Amino acid sequence: MLKQTADYLTFDLLGLTPGTHLGEALNFFLYDTTKIFLLLATIIYIVAIIRTSFPPEKTKRMLSHKREYMGNILAALLGIVTPFCSCSAVPLFIGFVESGVPLGVTFSFLISSPMVNEVALIMLWGLFGWKIALIYIGTGLVVAIVAGIVIGKLKMEKYVQDYVWEMQVGNAEIVEQTFRQKLDYAREYTLGLLKKIWPYVIIGVGIGAFIHGYAPQDFLVRYAGRDNPFAVPLAVLIGVPLYSNAAGVIPIVHALMEKGLPIGTTLAFMMAVTALSFPEAIILKNVLKNRLLAVFFGTVAVAIVLVGYLFNAIL
Secondary structure, three states, X not given: OHHHHHHHXXXXXXXXXOOOHHHXXXXXXXXXXXXXXXXXXXXXXXXXXXXXXXXXXXXXXXHOOOOOOHHHHXXXXXXXXOOXXXXXXXXXXXXXXXXXXXXXXXXXXXXXXXXXXXXXXXXXXXXXXXXXXXXXXXXXXHHHHHHHXXXXXXXXXXXXXXXXXXXXXXXXXXOOOOHHHHHHHHHHHHHHHHHHHHHHHHHHHHHHHHHHHHOOOOHHHHHOOOOOOOHHHHHHHHHOOOOOOHHHHHHHHHHHHHOOOOHHHHHHHHHHHHHOOHHHHHHHOOOEOHHHHHHHHHHHHHHHHHHHHHHHHHO
């Protein structure tokens, strides 16, 4: 329904031609902006209601495991069964931080959730076979766990925006609320968070829409082919400004592989699109300070590049 509405507004009401740069960019912007806001509002609302029923200590106890690194592993595995896009995973990330979950553990979830999910597994299995599918899942988990551990070791809690820490007190820990009170709290929490991040969503999707509409379709194949030793980092750089969930990028991945792009380069591109999207960075900018945001993107980007080179070497 959202896609049909975006098509109607773009091509019928405004009279733009399908396939043109402006038409495709505006269509992408209308569709993805609406989709992201709906996802954000729904997920934030649900998370807020859940938080009124489950004290933050439960979440903290589950993911703050006594055994070192176990929390990162559990958070990365949790990301597999919560197949959110990179933008809509942010509310859960904030919820984890508010609950006192270690910062590195929350990043393991933030990376794993958009990058690795059952939809991508099923589609990759059907298109490329079980070996490629399991390789993708395995490398995605490794990236999420290792990157989360590295960020946790850097002790960068002071680079989370102050208002996130302030949310740890007050309504978040109220117990024995009526169902009406829970709904009222969830509504206020959702509206408050959306008011903080909506400009960043618009800016991020707008930039992504421009790239989507105006970037040549064969750009990646042309400049990141087999003969280019820097193909993998170039694929990551090209993938970051784009925006899609894992399922949405699968058809692009299939087309790239059919055109001869190596599997490692293709997987690196897919991971960059799903785990390091520019719209996600714009939204996270309102949650993380610049240094932590740079460390997050840099750590994950390096890990993805290494994975790409690894699989180009062994496959």
